[in-house]
Amino acid sequence: MNMFVPAKVNDLLTAIADAFLFALRTVKETFSRDFEVREFLRQCFQVGYKSLPLVSITGIILGLVLTIQSRPTLVKFGAVAMLPGMVAVSLIREMGPAIIALICAGKIGSSMGAELGSMKVTEQIDAMEVSSTNPMRFLVVTRVLAATLMIPLLILYADALAILGSWAGANIKGDVTFVLFFSQALAHIGFGDLLPAVIKSFFFGGVIGLVGCYKGYTAGRGTESVGIAANSAVVLASLLVIIVDVIAVQITDMLIL
Template sequence: MNLFDKLDSEFLREVGDISRFTGRFFREASKPKQEWEEFINQCYWIGYKTLTLVGITAFIMGLVLTIQSRPTLVEFGAVSLLPSMVSVSLVREIAPVITALICAGKIGSGIGAELGSMRVTEQIDAMEVSGTNPFKYLVVTRVMASMLMVPLLSCLAIAISLYGGYLGVNIRGNVSWHLYWFQAYGALNYGDFIPSLVKTFFFGFAIGIVGCYKGYNSQKGTEGVGRSATTAVIVASLIVFILDLIAVQITDILGLT
C-alpha cells in the first residue's frame, strides 16, 4: 500500500468514526432525562467565557472593514453607500464565519483537551463503571451548548461589529447615529438574517461534535491530549468553511442572495 492509499484509508476511517459518533449523539440526545445542570454549566463556559474575545474581535472587525472600504468607495463617488455595504457584508458572511472560527479555536480546543485529559486519566472509564452514562453527560451537553451559544455569540458579534462600523464611518466623515442605522438596516432583509442565523447552528454543531469526538477518543497519554486539541481546531475550522460554502450555494439556489 502506497502513501496515498494509506492516507485515503485513514481519511475514510476517520469519516466513518465521526459519522458513528454523530449517530450516537442523536440517539443519546433523544433519550429522556437530560443533564440540564451540566448543560447550563457548559452554556456558561462556552458562551459567557467566550463573549469578551468575540466582542473585541467583532468591534475591531467592523471598524477595520469600514476604514479599509472607504477609500475605494470615495474613488467611485459612492461613499454614501458605506453603511449599507458594511452591514450586508457583516451580517451575511464576515461576522458569522469569524465568530465560528474563534469558537472553533477556543471552544473546540478546550473541549478536546478537557475530554482528552479525562480519557487518558481514566475518568471516563470510572464513570462507565459507576453506572453513569459519560457520553450523555459529557458529549451531549457540550454539543447542545455549542449549538445554542454559537448563534447567540454570532448575533452579538453582528451588533458589536455594526457599532464598530459606525465609529469607522465617522473617523473620516460625519454621519449621524440615526442616519447610519437607517442606511445599515435599510440595506438588509430577511434573506440576509435568516440564512446567516441558520448556518451558525450547524457551525456550533460541527464545533461541538469534532471537539468531543477528538477528546473522547484521545489516546497515547499527554501527547494524545495535545494532538486532540490541535486536530479539533483544524478539523472544526475546515468544516466551518465547507458548511459556509454549502450554505452560500443553497441560498443562491433559493434566490435569497
C-alpha cells in the same frame, strides 16, 4: 486489510466512518431520557458567557477594519452613502458568521478537545462509565448542544458590535450620527440576509461542538494525546466551518436568487 486499498486511504475512510458514527450516537443520545440539564446550563455558561470578551473585541474590530478598508474605494466611486448598508450586509451575511465561527473553532473546539482528552487520559471518562453514567450523554451531548445554541447567539451579538465598530470607523474620516448610521445599515438588511446566516450559524456551532468532543473523546492514552486532540480539533473544526460555509452559500444562492 483489503490489498487493493492503500493503508492511508483505508485509515482515512475508517476515521470518517468513526466520526460519522460518533455524530449519529450523539444525535441518538440527545433524544434519550435523563437529559443532563445542569451540565447543559454549565456548558452554555462556558461556551457563551466566557467567550463574550473575545467575541466582543473581534466583532468591534471586524466592523471597524471593514469600514476603514472599504471607505476609500466607495469614496472613489462617489458611493460613500452606501457604506453603512454595504458593511452591514457583508457583516450579517458572511463576515460575522464566518469569522466568529472560526474564532470559536479555536477557542471552544480546542477547549473541548483538551478537556475531554485529559479526562480520557486520566481515566475520568472510564470512571463515569463504571458509575453507571453515560459519558456520551453527560459530556458530549451537553457540549454539542451548548455550542449549537450559543454560537449563533454569539454571532448575532458580534454582528451588532461590528456595526457599532463600523460606525466608529466611519467617523474617523467622516461625520455621521449613530442613529443615521444604524438606520441606513438596518434599511439594507432583509429577511433573506439574516435567516440563512442564522441557520448556517447553528450548523457552525454543531460542527465545532461535535469535532471538539470527538477529538477529545477519542484521544489516545498518553499525555501527548491531549495536545494532539486540542490541535486537531481546531484544524478540523476550522476546515469544516469553511466547508459548511461554502455549502450554505451555494444553497442560499440557489434559494434566494
